[in-house]
Amino acid sequence: MGVVTEYARLSYEGYRTGHLIYSFFCVGANSEELKNINNKSGYGQDSPISKLLELKGKVASVDLDDQDSMTMYHFVEEILQVDYQYFKNFYGQYEDRAGVVSTQDYTLFVRDLEKGVQTDVNRMGEILWKEGLYLGNRPGVGNGMRSIAAKDLFERTSKEIIEGREIETLYSIE
Numbered sequence: 001m002g003v004v005t006e007y008a009r010l011s012y013e014g015y016r017t018g019h020l021i022y023s024f025f026c027v028g029a030n031s032e033e034l035k036n037i038n039n040k041s042g043y044g045q046d047s048p049i050s051k052l053l054e055l056k057g058k059v060a061s062v063d064l065d066d067q068d069s070m071t072m073y074h075f076v077e078e079i080l081q082v083d084y085q086y087f088k089n090f091y092g093q094y095e096d097r098a099g100v101v102s103t104q105d106y107t108l109f110v111r112d113l114e115k116g117v118q119t120d121v122n123r124m125g126e127i128l129w130k131e132g133l134y135l136g137n138r139p140g141v142g143n144g145m146r147s148i149a150a151k152d153l154f155e156r157t158s159k160e161i162i163e164g165r166e167i168e169t170l171y172s173i174e
Contacts, residue, residue, distance in 0.1 A: 004062055017048050020092050020106045022071075024048040030055055041087065042108045043075040050075070053150045060136075063144025066125030072150065073121050073170060076157040078109040084117045084171055085109050111171065120172040124157060127169065131156070 005025055008014065014027035018038030026034040026048070033055070039047040049072055052059070061069040077085055087107045094104040111117040128134045128148060133156060136146035160169045167173070 018094075018096075019047070020094055020104055021090055021108060022047075022106075030057075040106055041078065042106070043071070043078040044109075045079065047075065049150075053154055057150050058147045059150055059153055060145060060147040061139075063139050065139050066121045067119065070121060070125065070153075072153050073124065073157055074109060076154055076161065077166075077170065080158060080161050082161060082166060084115060084166070085111050116174040118172050118174050119170070121170050124160065124169040127160070128153070128156060 008027055009016075009025045012027045014025055014031050015035030017024045017026065017034060018036075019040075019042055022042030024034070030051075034048055034051055037046065037048055037051065041047065043049060052072075059070070059072050066073075086109070088110045089105055089107050091103060091105045093101055095101045111119060125134070129138070133152045134146045134148050137144050138146070157170070160166055
């Protein structure tokens with residue numbers, strides 16, 4: 001977890017979503033709508049990221065570049081089923097809110113390491129800055145906080161994938 005998320009988790013009443021590996025801590029006005037999400041895939045249509053899009057939310061980052069902070073790119077990649085990633089299953093012990101422990105299986109849409117795929121999204125971030133979709137400060141400038149409408153990030157990233165430029169903007173081959 002990042003510093004801001006960990007602070008919120010320890011300081012506020014809220015809800016953790018159910019994914020074994022990729023959970024979210026939710027506080028605020030829409031946290032009730034998110035509390036029962038137990039998505040099978042970390043970035044799928046039943047994920048908190050999808051709900052953020054549905055609620056016309058924003059994505060914010062504090063003093064981190066895209067490579068270290070913009071998980072929503074992976075959501076777009078999964079929704080569009082890019083060919084440089086695949087679903088990988090994970091199993092583990094899971095304790096729910098009632099304290100019941102069970103073995104659960106979840107998936108993540110992960111990069112294909114055998115093909116040498118490396119996440120490389122800072123170039124996509126530069127497009128978002130250039131087109132004025134990011135608002136705020138770049139990392140290392142002022143407070144380094146920026147935000148973007150989830151819808152804008154989804155649509156602009158989708159365009160790169162649909163038009164076949166994802167290797168130029170979202171990943172590279174090692």
